[in-house]
Amino acid sequence: MPEQNLLEELTWRGLIHQCTDEDGLAKLLAxxxxxxxxxxxxxxxxLHVGSMMQLMMLRRFQTxxxxxxxxxxxxxxxxGDPSGKSEERNLLSAEQLQKNVDGVAAQMRRFLDFGDAGGEASSHAILLNNFEWMQGYSYLEFLRDVGKSFPVGAMMGKxxxxxxxxxxxxxxxxEFSYMLLQAYDFVHLSREHGCLIQAGGSDQWGNITAGIDLGRRMLGKQLFGITAPLLTTSDGRxxxxxxxxxxxxxPTRTSPYQFYQYWRNVDDADVMRCIAYLTEIERAEYEELNEATNSDPGRRTAQNRLAEWLTEFVHGQEGLANALRASKMLFGGEIGVQTDASLSEIFADVPSQExxxxxxxxEGYWIVQALQDAKLANSGGEARRAVKEGGVYVNNIRASDEKQRLTSADLASETVMVIRKGKKNYALLRFV
RNA sequence: GGGGGUUUGCCCGAGUGGUUAAAGGGGGCGGACUGUAAAUCCGUUGGCUACGCCUACACAGGUUCAAAUCCUGUAGCCCCCA
Known part of the structure; x- marks a missing residue:
């Protein structure tokens, strides 16, 4: 038996933006x-974090x-879906698309239980590709089956x-026809898989309702739609x-460290929404975190929790551990004597040059040259300036003399030196 | 086709024939403050192993001791007349 409080939970999390026939949906789910x-x-x-809300939404249903x-x-x-896009999209090639589908599918396993480990089967997630049923569909048939049920007036109104x-x-x-395809997907899924509910971001409302209309016309069936708000920053981006x-x-595109840092830096005004939308942190803790943010924003209790929760969820315990270790080192004090191995682990994201x-x-290695070699400065002038301005650090120790020469005494480990310009721009130099 | 205007550094925008590597603003980059934030403040913002040298004000020539600044031509943009 499904849990009764799903809609309740979605409501307190602010995940219901619009919903067709709320009462009907509640009865259906119950x-x-x-x-x-x-x-x-x-x-x-x-996938990128923009898709996480959607995946978490599915996960909540599954739970x-x-x-x-x-x-x-x-x-x-x-x-290409024209929703929310200001310009015509470039079409992807079939090969590229297949590659993308494969990559995306693999990541979804983090979020959804596809039944790989057995267990109760009725709630196992299914992964489908609409290419399967669209590829053999002839244009003429599609126009007769689906196009016939689409009043242009309604389409123009979207x-x-x-x-x-x-x-x-x-x-x-x-692109104008895109809506028909998505609408037909819904009908197809309801026919083949008994799927009566489509969820999505609020930008999908038009496409979802198009599917609901089509379902009524083609199948005489009532379908339901529910949309979540878009995850935007307080200033609308x-x-x-x-x-x-x-x-x-x-992780090869955005390392766990960068991922962690992104969430840790979320603005106070946005952090509670992120927690509600993207995590499974319970309501009681949510309230505590909210209180902590209001009373002592400087500690960023909520941001830390958010970053840790998401990093562990997406990248696992090890990913989180690495992210935490790197953060501690990169924002901490001096880098004492290390080994090459530990440095390269901590600074996994940091670009390195040999x-x-x-x-x-x-006479040693001129620091101005080192900055250029490390790709932290584009010219000697820029490098000199950076040193003069006090923005250059060797192994996290400020170097303020533009004539400084580096020697093997400045190595942080057997072969590596950590160069930093400004607060956050690190680079490794490997001496081989 | 004819006439007029305009063209400056990452962007906008000042600019007198000679301290102009070019005012001012934005952006970027540093620093201080702070919460690895926002706001604010300060510095910096062509290149060069560098108190000096080189290259720069659409492009190519010319006048001049001296030109972003004057002249000629070419190109881009804008406007007016046909």
Whole structure:
């Protein structure tokens, strides 16, 4: 029997933005285990934090005893969803798409139980790719089956279409048709898998309701939709993006350390929402953390908890341990004598450059040159300036003399020197 | 096709024939403060083993002891007339 309080939980977490027929949905969820689906766009071979809300949403349903379907849009990804996009998208090649689908699928195992370990089968998650049922669907048939049930008037009314029509970039017929594909997915899943609920971000509302309408027309069945708010910062930007790009779940794209740091630096105004949306931290603790943030924001109790919870969830205990160790070292004091092995573990993310060991001999290795070799400065002038300004550190000890020469006495371990410019820009020099 | 204007450093924007590597602002980068924050304040922002040298104000020439500043041509942008 499914748990009764799923909707209650989603409500306190603020995860319900819009919902069709709330009472009906509540009854449905209470009556028997249901199947819920969310679509994922395979635009890259890794998910980023923008998808985490969706995955956690499915996970919450699964925990409550329902069956989640993660639908990877192999077919719809070939078209491109115009929702929330200001410009026509580039189409992905079939090979690239397959690669992306594979990568994304692997990451989902962190979030959802696909039944690999056995256990009760009714709530095992299913991974599907809509390419399976779309690839053989002929255009003529599709127009007769699906297109027939789509009033253009209603399509034109959708926000995603309207905003694009009004913009300069316009909207191609291909993207205009996207809605039909997603709507049909819902119908297909309800027919083949008994899926009556589609969830998604609030930007999916138009596509979801399109599917509900289509379900009524084609199957005479009532389907349900529920959307979550988008995870944005208090000033309205999407979360999960930094100047240097998205925060990925793939540790080779975004290391556990960077992942951890991202969450640790979340603004006070956003942190509680992140905890509610992205973690499974219980309500009682949530209230405590909220209280701690209000009374003593400087300690960032909530940020630390958020960062630790998510890092451990996504990267495991070991990933978290590494992130914590690196953080302690990078933001701590001096780097004492270390071994190469421990340094390279702690500074796994830090770019390193190799330099011939000979430079340390004789009169030594000029620090201005070292900064350039470490790629922390683009020119000698920039390097000199950085030293003069007191922003350069060797093994976390400030170096303020631009004439300084480095010798083997400055090595932090057998072959490595840690150079830093400013607060957070580290680089390793390996003398070989 | 004719006429006029404009073109400055990462961006915007001042600029007198000679202390102009170029005011001011933004952005970037450092530093202080702080909570690895925000706000604020300070410094810095062409290159060079460097109290000096080199390269720079669309591009190419010219006038001058001296040019971002004057002249000619070329290109980009803007406006007006046909």
């Amino acid at each position: 009556s028997a285990p249901q199947t819920v689906y969310i679509g994922f766009d395979p635009t890259a071979d890794s 409550a005893g329902h069956r989640p379907i993660a639908l990877v849009g192999g077919a719809t990804g070939m078209i 926000e995603s279409v309207r905003s694009r029509l009004e913009s300069e970039s316009g909207l191609s017929y291909t 999407k979360m999960g993006k930094t100047e240097s790009g998205a925060i990925w779940l793939d 330099v011939s060991r000979d430079v340390l001999e004789g």
